[in-house]
Amino acid sequence: MRAEILAVGTELLMGQIANTNAQYLSQRLAEIGVGVYHHTVVGDNFDRAKQALQTAIDRGANVVILTGGLGPTEDDLTREVVASFVGRSLNLSNEIVEYIRSFYTYRGLEMPENNTKQAMVIDGAEVLHNPRGTAPGMYLEQHGVHFFLLPGPPTEMRPMYEEQVQTILKRLQGTNELVFASRFLRLFGIGESTMELKIRDIIQQQTNPTVAPYASEGEVKIRLTASASTEAEAQALIAPLERSIRERVGEFIYGIDEESLEVKVGQLLQELGQTFSTAESCTGGLIGKMITDLPGSSDYYLGSVVSYHNSVKQSVLGVEAEVLQTHGAVSAECAVQMAEGVRKLTGTDWAVSVTGIAGPGGGSEEKPVGLVYLAVAGPNGSTVQQHQWKHGDRNQIRLRAAKTALYSLIQRLQNER
Amino acid sequence: MRAEILAVGTELLMGQIANTNAQYLSQRLAEIGVGVYHHTVVGDNFDRAKQALQTAIDRGANVVILTGGLGPTEDDLTREVVASFVGRSLNLSNEIVEYIRSFYTYRGLEMPENNTKQAMVIDGAEVLHNPRGTAPGMYLEQHGVHFFLLPGPPTEMRPMYEEQVQTILKRLQGTNELVFASRFLRLFGIGESTMELKIRDIIQQQTNPTVAPYASEGEVKIRLTASASTEAEAQALIAPLERSIRERVGEFIYGIDEESLEVKVGQLLQELGQTFSTAESCTGGLIGKMITDLPGSSDYYLGSVVSYHNSVKQSVLGVEAEVLQTHGAVSAECAVQMAEGVRKLTGTDWAVSVTGIAGPGGGSEEKPVGLVYLAVAGPNGSTVQQHQWKHGDRNQIRLRAAKTALYSLIQRLQNER
The missing domain is CATH 3.30.70.2860 (Alpha-Beta Plaits)
Incomplete structure (x- = not known):
């Protein structure tokens, strides 16, 4: 099967939201071996939306998944567009009117009259129920092309896909498909x-x-x-x-697969029954944020000191005043003392530190923007790396530094286990 | 002018990334009054990409912005597709070869030979320079249709749009435009x-x-x-x-406009000549990361303690064992001691703390997922807030907590200045 995903909505063309529905559906369709050949976004415009359907068919789609434009307002016209395209009528479904009314009643509200618009069903279409919203979806087939009309909000669209659309697609694929x-x-x-x-x-x-x-x-x-x-x-x-x-x-x-650097760090530490902490300067908390994005990271990640100012490096992490004077905060010596300081402070098996110049200001001839020192302190001592990234903006340098720090820890953990 | 944004890349059709370039460009084009009528995504396939260009023109686009497919690898074929579509040749630009070579040399690397592919320029096209990467962009016009070829990585595409493409578009709009x-x-x-x-x-x-x-x-x-x-x-x-x-x-x-919560915090503190620090538990470094995303934040942000584990709350921040036993780590009392602890430790005028349950695990009937305490410690004492967010996933709860913490600080700063 050959699919096109057609999103209908002017808000997408204005850039107010990203077309995450297309990304989601593409992932799901890839999993079941349905080839997606195009994504299209078109505005809330009858003629252009209808033309976009014709284009999808002309270029060979036999599965067209439409998202959006099923709401109650004037500019929601996906139902009308598809009905016109396949030359069928729209009929009011009393069953759906009652469902929508109950949806409001349950919430102690009265159904606005424009909501009956959502109860119009294309002749011959199968209704896809939407327990999470008022707009039902639809599935219909004509001349070998399968049309799916799904609501725009991801919280309604995703479960409708998982619970209803995927079953239909798998049935259509039959047993001969790859x-x-x-x-x-x-x-x-x-x-x-x-x-x-x-x-x-x-x-x-x-x-x-x-x-x-x-x-x-x-x-x-x-x-x-x-x-x-x-x-x-x-x-x-x-x-x-x-x-x-x-x-x-x-x-x-x-x-x-899904084993990112953060996941890998967690796996290795859990395997070893060990813990780690971080001391961050130029990354400002980014490594801690990445690690704690994962639920359960409290099993092996105890905490961090973000020593953005030198006074914190000294007073909290115990970096020596002499090191800061002689070598500066962006130095191998400081990185090692930061890592060792946070390791001692938090009592962890391992610690990682980052200190550098993320830019755009703060660079000098001797220590240019992009110069970063990373240290790993562990049971068998400390190692330190110097990096000089010559391109990239502040965010890129920070992200690279954070990832490289995690990678350094992975290498130490793999070597010493 | 009537624009279509055409992204070329199989990774988009596989759902590996979202088409954020289309969103970004749509926003920017809306700002200068260029109407975007369609977004299209097509895979790394010569015939289909060329057909997508024809479709864009057939449906009335006179500005076609292509993103992606300008890299050095075999499947990067946007240059070839556009050259074929407009019936022009591709010529090797020695100037660009030298630029790419210098890009590598500067980084102490040798240029891989496949990179010369990126130095091929469509006959008559204007080269759009790319100081952030090796793939230059291109602009050309044929029969009243304006083609822009931009790199796929947002970090290269966005500045190229802002610095070069927008100028060309404004020129094309002329003076009669709004x-x-x-x-x-x-x-x-x-x-x-x-x-x-x-x-x-x-x-x-x-x-x-x-x-x-x-x-x-x-x-x-x-x-x-x-x-x-x-x-x-x-x-x-x-x-x-x-x-x-x-x-x-x-x-x-x-x-x-661009005065986000982080920016506002910085403005107010700089106005007052004061500093702040953070103590983060469930946000794990996110607040520090948001603050230090801004260059120059070291003027007022001295550092943070991420006390992800209770031992760090006690040993580093000085939260009393009794508070943790009686009230738990997720409590108003703990939040206040965290904020006061980090304020004292770092010697800042202000401190903000967050402790809560971001989920998906770790919740209980008494302390459900979404329960968050935020404290602000300042020259005139501490204030604390309790929030109970009843919906949202781990990331949403963390982001909301971080933003609310910054907003609490803004309110204190505004009240006490």
């Missing part, structure tokens, strides 16, 4: 183009599985996707390819 | 629907300026946009409307 399996390899410490050079012949030779590289702020991912008639067969196609790639760039692979 | 002026009013402590009820008649009556509310995690913004033949005229249309809105909801307005 199953897709994907695996992400996560790399750190290698650039995207260097990585690609190392595995270029693999990328060029492969058709199934396919191999695709992705890069973001120091991290590189390689996606392997295979299709076969069963999940096990698809996985079996991925395995030898993964081995070949690991032979070439294995030293940079730190995790797979 | 000028748009916008102003955002920033509110805290009021919900979107309550706010909308209070100014509903204003929203309904206005056509120029337009009034649009936006909400995100506790914050509400009202955007006023006016069009006129000059900037001054447009601003003059906004002024009386802003006054009317301030009469209705002025008590909730804490800033305008």
Whole structure:
């Protein structure tokens, strides 16, 4: 099957919201092997929305998933557009009127009259119930094209997809369709183009599985996707390819799939039954934020000192005045004392520190913007790294520093376990 | 002018990333009065990408902004697609090769040979320089249609738009076009629907300026946009409307335009010549991260203690064991001692603390997920607030807690100055 996701809503074209529905549906459709070939966004305009449907069909879509435009207001016209496109009538469903009325009654409210608009159903369409809102969805088929009309709010659209649309799509796929399996390899410490050079012949030779590289702020991912008639067969196609790639760039692979740097740190520490803390200067709390984004991180992450000002480095972390005078706050010596200081203060097994110049101000010839020191203090002593990132803005430098600090900790944990 | 934003990238169709570039560009184009009629996403496929260009033109676009597909790898083919579409050749620019080489040399690296792909320029195109990456952008015109080729990474695309593309678009608009002026009013402590009820008649009556509310995690913004033949005229249309809105909801307005909570905290502290620090538990460093996102925040933000574990609350912040035993870590008493502890430790004028249950685990009947205590310690003593957020996930609760903490500090600073 060949799908197009068509979002209807002027608020998307004005940039008021991002089209996260398209992202969500793309992920879900990929999981069940439905190919998504286009996303389109069109405004709340009858003619343009109808034209967008024609374009989707002209370019070969046989599954069109529309999101948005099912609400009660004047500019919600997805129902009308689809009805007109397939040349069918819209009929008022008393059952849905009663459902919407009960939805309001339950909340102690009276149903606004414009809400009956939401009870209009395209002739022959299957109604998709919406227990989380007033706008029901719809599914209909015409000339081999399957139309799904879903509400715009993600909190209503997502469960409707999971509970109803996916079942219909799987039924349509029947048993002859292919199953897709994907695996992400996560790399750190290698650039995207260097990585690609190392595995270029693999990328060029492969058709199934396919191999695709992705890069973001120091991290590189390689996606392997295979299709076969069963999940096990698809996985079996991925395995030898993964081995070949690991032979070439294995030293940079730190995790797979959802194993981000934060997740990996947590896994390793939990395995070891150990804890860590952080001392952050230029990252200002970013590492702590990343670590505590994960529920359960309190098992191994005890806390942090953000020593944004030198006085805090001295008074809280115990960095020596002499170190600050002689070497400055952005120095290997200071980074080590910060890490050792927070380790002692919090009583953790490990500690990581970052001190640097994130810019845009504060740089000098001797210590330019992008100069960052990272230290890891552990049961067997401290290590320190110097980095000089020559491009990137404040946010990029901070994010790279935070990720590199976590990667340094992963390397120490892996070496010393 | 009539624009279509065309993103090229299979990763978008797979749902690996959201098309935030389309959102960003839509916002910027709306500001200068360029109408965006469609967004399209197409994969890294030559024929389909070329067909998408034809579709854009068929449906009336005379500005087509392409994002993505300018990288060095095999599947980056936006340059080739556009060159083929307009029937022009691609020529190697030695100047760009040298720029890319210097980009690598400067970083102490050798340029991978596949990078020269990025130095291919469409005949007659204007090169848009990219100081933040290796892929330059391009601008060309053919038969009255203006094509912009921009890199996919937002960190490269956004500055290229702001510094180069916007200038070209404004020039194309000429002098007969309307000028748009916008102003955002920033509110805290009021919900979107309550706010909308209070100014509903204003929203309904206005056509120029337009009034649009936006909400995100506790914050509400009202955007006023006016069009006129000059900037001054447009601003003059906004002024009386802003006054009317301030009469209705002025008590909730804490800033305008780019004055976020972080910015406002900084402004007030710098005005007073005072400093602050933070003690974070459930927010795990998020407040520090938000504050230090701003360059220059070291003038007033000295540091933070992230006391994710109770041992750190006691040993570093001096929270009494009895408080933790009697009231628990998530309590008004603990919040106050955390704020007072970090204030003393860092020697700041002010301190803010947060302790709560961000979920999804860790809640109980007595202390459910979403229960958060915030304290502000200052020269005239401490204040504490209890919040119970009944909906939202871990990230939303953390973000709301961080923002509310900053808002509490703003209120104290405004009352006591």
